[in-house]
Amino acid sequence: MDRRDFLKKGIAVVVVGGTAGGGITRLLSGTNATVVRPPGAGEENDFLAKCIRCAKCVQACPYDSIKTAGLGDGASMGTPFLELREIPCYMCEDLPCVGVCPTDALDPTLTDAAKMLLGTAVIVDREACLSLNGIRCEICYRVCPLIDKAIVIEKHAHQITGRHTVFEPVVQKEVCTGCGICENACPLDDTAIAVVPTQRGDKAAHYDYLRKQERVEL
Amino acid sequence: MKWKLVRRCVQVAVILLILSPALGFGIFSGTLISGELFGVELTDVLAALDYTLAAKTLTAGMLIGAAVVLVFYFFVGGRVFCGWVCPVHLFSEMARTFNKRFGFVSLRPPRWQKYAVLAVVLVLSFVASVPVFEMVSPIGAVTRAMATGLRIDRGDGSTVVADVAGGVGESDLTVTLVLNGTLVLLMFILLMDAFVKKAWWCEYTCPVGALYSIVGRKSPVGVRIDHDACTDCGDCFGVCPVPHVLTPAVKGEVGWVQKGDCSNCLNCVDACDEKALALRFWSRARRL
Ligand code: SF4
Ligand code: SF4
Ligand code: SF4
Ligand code: SF4
Ligand code: SF4
Numbered sequence: 001m002d003r004r005d006f007l008k009k010g011i012a013v014v015v016v017g018g019t020a021g022g023g024i025t026r027l028l029s030g031t032n033a034t035v036v037r038p039p040g041a042g043e044e045n046d047f048l049a050k051c052i053r054c055a056k057c058v059q060a061c062p063y064d065s066i067k068t069a070g071l072g073d074g075a076s077m078g079t080p081f082l083e084l085r086e087i088p089c090y091m092c093e094d095l096p097c098v099g100v101c102p103t104d105a106l107d108p109t110l111t112d113a114a115k116m117l118l119g120t121a122v123i124v125d126r127e128a129c130l131s132l133n134g135i136r137c138e139i140c141y142r143v144c145p146l147i148d149k150a151i152v153i154e155k156h157a158h159q160i161t162g163r164h165t166v167f168e169p170v171v172q173k174e175v176c177t178g179c180g181i182c183e184n185a186c187p188l189d190d191t192a193i194a195v196v197p198t199q200r201g202d203k204a205a206h207y208d209y210l211r212k213q214e215r216v217e218l
Numbered sequence: 219m220k221w222k223l224v225r226r227c228v229q230v231a232v233i234l235l236i237l238s239p240a241l242g243f244g245i246f247s248g249t250l251i252s253g254e255l256f257g258v259e260l261t262d263v264l265a266a267l268d269y270t271l272a273a274k275t276l277t278a279g280m281l282i283g284a285a286v287v288l289v290f291y292f293f294v295g296g297r298v299f300c301g302w303v304c305p306v307h308l309f310s311e312m313a314r315t316f317n318k319r320f321g322f323v324s325l326r327p328p329r330w331q332k333y334a335v336l337a338v339v340l341v342l343s344f345v346a347s348v349p350v351f352e353m354v355s356p357i358g359a360v361t362r363a364m365a366t367g368l369r370i371d372r373g374d375g376s377t378v379v380a381d382v383a384g385g386v387g388e389s390d391l392t393v394t395l396v397l398n399g400t401l402v403l404l405m406f407i408l409l410m411d412a413f414v415k416k417a418w419w420c421e422y423t424c425p426v427g428a429l430y431s432i433v434g435r436k437s438p439v440g441v442r443i444d445h446d447a448c449t450d451c452g453d454c455f456g457v458c459p460v461p462h463v464l465t466p467a468v469k470g471e472v473g474w475v476q477k478g479d480c481s482n483c484l485n486c487v488d489a490c491d492e493k494a495l496a497l498r499f500w501s502r503a504r505r506l
Pocket of ligand 1: 038039060062063064065066088089090091092095096098113
């Protein structure tokens with residue numbers, strides 16, 4: 001094969017392989033994923049570009065909170081993610097996951113766990129929440145590491161009985177770190193409080209005024 | 219047989235190192251994509267390249283980690299990574315032994331295939347802004363499974379990654395295979411090895427092999443041939459995974475086995491009854 005021939009073949013391979021590979025890459029990279037990423041992860045596309053799937057963060061987490069995404073997990077292959085209902089992030093003071101990350105996929109300037117943002121807790125089932133039914137549950141409030149800051153209890157009259165008080169857990173979006181300890185602790189079979197990941201796609205971002213605001217300093 | 223034994227010990231030692239945090243003597247942490255040995259950060263050269271192209275930034279710590287690896291493999295021979303370190307290569311070597319009897323389909327991939335794959339990976343990483351090979355890498359998948367897949371069953375349904383020896387004695391040690399998409403690629407590779415073309419992945423397709431092959435092209439360490447002793451019996455060709463590197467040396471044209479594709483696995487040195495082949499450092503080589 002002479003040089004010309006080689007060049008031609010080479011270019012053909014790169015073009016054909018690139019096109020085919022491009023499709024597969026998009027398929028596997030799942031940029032629309034709405035999974036919870038480890039502390040310090042930035043915007044999803046930026047995270048996907050930076051994470052080299054080394055699993056150092058997975059190994060470093062003392063609680064085994066971080067997992068590696070496989071084919072069926074709906075996230076780019078090999079990337080780290082958390083399933084908070086199973087194991088939440090316990091907001092380690094020294095953030096070992098961030099510390100071991102060899103790339104900047106997990107932002108090394110994040111040193112305070114209270115400033116991380118995995119997502120935001122939301123009461124996803126107001127019908128089911130025990131507290132909203134007038135029962136003294138408030139477990140999510142009690143377990144929150146940022147109790148009275150990230151979740152507060154708002155009291156109001158029980159609309160049905162008229163003589164009892166409802167102790168409603170209300171998440172403060174500006175403070176909640178999305179650690180998922182509340183989601184993990186909710187005693188219902190299907191949790192009534194869940195962390196919505198930071199990544200919610202373009203439409204959500206467009207309407208997401210709150211996230212553009214300054215986060216509250218504790 | 220002598221070198222093969224040494225090499226197998228090194229290959230197993232590498233696996234033990236990756237398992238070391240789970241086994242309770244964490245001198246190594248991480249994977250072969252990025253790891254830390256005795257606190258020194260080491261990053262795979264292709265991972266660093268893919269990252270740089272995908273993220274379009276330079277990250278100093280990581281580049282230093284990759285530079286250490288690069289210098290090491292330049293000196294010992296680039297594809298020493300393949301022959302001595304990479305667990306995929308070890309498993310592939312096992313699978314290859316079936317090929318003699320079960321190699322039903324024949325395939326002749328071109329030599330340049332792996333360089334083409336490397337080029338595609340680098341271009342794609344840049345265009346798609348994702349470190350493409352690390353996403354599908356069987357090396358990543360298998361070392362991730364080793365690094366994080368060994369778990370201690372706590373007995374209450376939950377599991378933790380085994381990290382201290384203290385916990386192991388009391389509970390059952392269970393190995394959870396993290397079966398994900400990239401391990402499927404490993405299975406595919408082993409099937410190709412056994413039934414189609416032996417070393418199809420390692421010698422013809424793997425972009426990491428391609429990159430280290432370029433890195434080792436001018437390496438000072440290699441296999442030297444003594445033309446007077448060589449009887450042209452061809453035994454070395456039978457055991458070499460990349461026999462084309464032997465051709466010029468055995469033909470008497472050059473004094474070294476061609477560097478680059480050669481992984482310094484030393485199968486040929488073991489196989490040569492006339493002791494015509496030997497591992498040499500350049501300064502000790504006789505002049506032809
Ligand atoms: S902060 Fe701690 S618990 Fe949370 S993901 Fe990192 S290592 Fe795990
Ligand atoms: S340590 Fe960083 S690069 Fe490695 S898997 Fe975790 S986020 Fe990705
Ligand atoms: S996720 Fe739940 S527990 Fe964690 S900070 Fe937010 S409200 Fe508190
Ligand atoms: S723990 Fe669950 S049920 Fe109880 S108050 Fe919180 S969300 Fe409602
Ligand atoms: S030439 Fe020898 S050392 Fe090199 S790959 Fe072939 S058998 Fe191994």
